[in-house]
Amino acid sequence: MLRKPDHVLVLGAGPAGLTAAIRLLEAGIQVTVLEKASKEGGQSGTTTFEGRHGTYRFDYGGHRFITHNAQLLQLVEELVGDDLLTSQRKSVIRFQGRTYSYPLAMGNILKTAPASLLAGVLKDLAVLPFSRPCDDNFATWITSRFGKTLYKNFFEGYTGKLWGIDPVDLSADWAGQRISLLDLKDVAKRLLPIGKDTPRTYARSYRYPKYGFGVIFERMAHKVEALGGTIIYDAPVEGFDYTATRVSTVKAGGSSYPADAVLSTLSLPYMVKLTGGKSRLAFRGLRFFNMPLEMNNLSDRTWQYLSDPDIMATRLQEPKRRSPFMAPKGHTSAMLEIPCDPGSELWEMDNQQMFLKVCDVLNKLGVDSSAATGEYFSTYQRQAYPLMTVGYEKSRANAIAHLNQFDNLIQCGRQGTFRYIFTDTSMEMGQMAADALISEKDQRTTIYEHRSERTVIETESVA
Secondary structure (H helix, E strand, O other): OOOOOOEEEEEOOOHHHHHHHHHHHHOOOEEEEEOOOOOOOHHHOEEEEEEOOEEEEEEOOOOOEOOOOHHHHHHHHHHHHHHEEEEEOOEEEEEOOEEEEEOOOHHHHHHHOOHHHHHHHHHHHHHHHHOOOOOOOHHHHHHHHHOHHHHHHHHHHHHHHHHOOOHHHEOHHHHHHHOOOOOHHHHHHHHOOOOOOOOOOOOOEEEEEOOOOOHHHHHHHHHHHHOOOEEEOOOOEEEEEEOOOOEEEEEEOOEEEEOOEEEEOOOHHHHHHHOOOOOOOOEEEEEEEEEEEOOOOOOOOOEEEEOOOOOOOOEEEOHHHOOHHHOOOOOEEEEEEEEOOOOOHHHHOOHHHHHHHHHHHHHHOOOOHHHEOOOOEEEEEEEEEEOOEOOHHHHHHHHHHHHOOOOOEEEOOHHHHOOOOOHHHHHHHHHHHHHHHHHOOOOHHHHHOOOOOOOOOOOOOOO
16 A cells, blocks of 8 residues: 655656656655656657757657646746747658658559559448458557558558557557547548548647757756756666565665655656566667758658658657757758667767768658758667557556555656657656545556557647
8 A cells, every 4th residue: 555655766867757656746755756767758859969060959759749638737837938939740751762641542543543442442341331440459459440451551660660569569549649540430531531630640830948848857957856856867767675564765877765655657668677667568679860951941741651661660750840949040951760679780880880871771761961061960769669468458457466465656757658649748647646645545557557548649739
């Protein structure tokens, strides 16, 4: 049973950890945050690069603040103030030299697709209404709802590249949480030019800080310290002292911290390992290749999905499309997301060699690589996505059961609950975890499954 603590060790200064810390401090509970990096934000942080032409900023991915939680939006607005912009998202799919609107629309497919693809789509639409959804794996989930043609052209190669495994080995949960076209009638309605609704995975308007997404968490860290909390950086968690039911000490950065209660955002399998268990859960990594460009704009698109299997990156992003302050005036930058795992060839490749490969990709996409300034660097996320292979649910349940034996330990966040979730959901989990400790009500099961509906609800955003 959870008991209200006098002091909480929060592991991780990302969205969930910092939100939890603020909630606990406001309730009068002492907080120490242990963060392995030299700054806050985790996967939601922003890196600053000083180039020859000025300052560039790059996030760890395609972040934007979208939420249906008015209270959470108010917190972010208060922290960021006038530096919180409202931006518009525009995305496309690049495949075999053609550019398709995202989300897919029949009108655009008619104008853009080659005759062979179009014939296959029309054939599939004729039989889809008489097919039953099949959720055996990602591949069957897509084909039973979208048809074989769209799966083969837009999903199969991209998904295999993103995850590094055959889509038949990927759980249907990934599709359910990432693609929210629920049934065949919904598919037909959205692919055909009927009605004005857009898919729930596509919110055009979002909030974004003037100087990068990480500003939200810089301000949150300042608030934690202003409320009397302590954040210790460069303190990776290395182990625990524990009994059968409690964690007594957290070892981090060469020091030991007595544990009254532990609120962890560290990855689920890592926490299991540090507490004497075993877990088969794994993550997919991402390498971000960042480079300034001597041009005013690369395009008018926030990001471009790269579906060709032979192109190593899955997305091309232009940070300036989120905020004009992400690059010096008159210049822009590009960021390529390259899925790969630690130790792999793409992960270990030196930046100079990667730069040459990236230039080839840009040229294939119609971007003049000679506009590159010759400045570039990489950032990495070892645990970008929870790898939801077929049958992962059992391993996840076992990991949760193992950690739930410790009465003073509570998990939250994206890695901590092994869930594909947006930032606002991670922050909500942090609040829920803090509230559980404050109220002495064990809500761990609720936190693990918070907003586990099979769709990503972006259209409910109040942002």
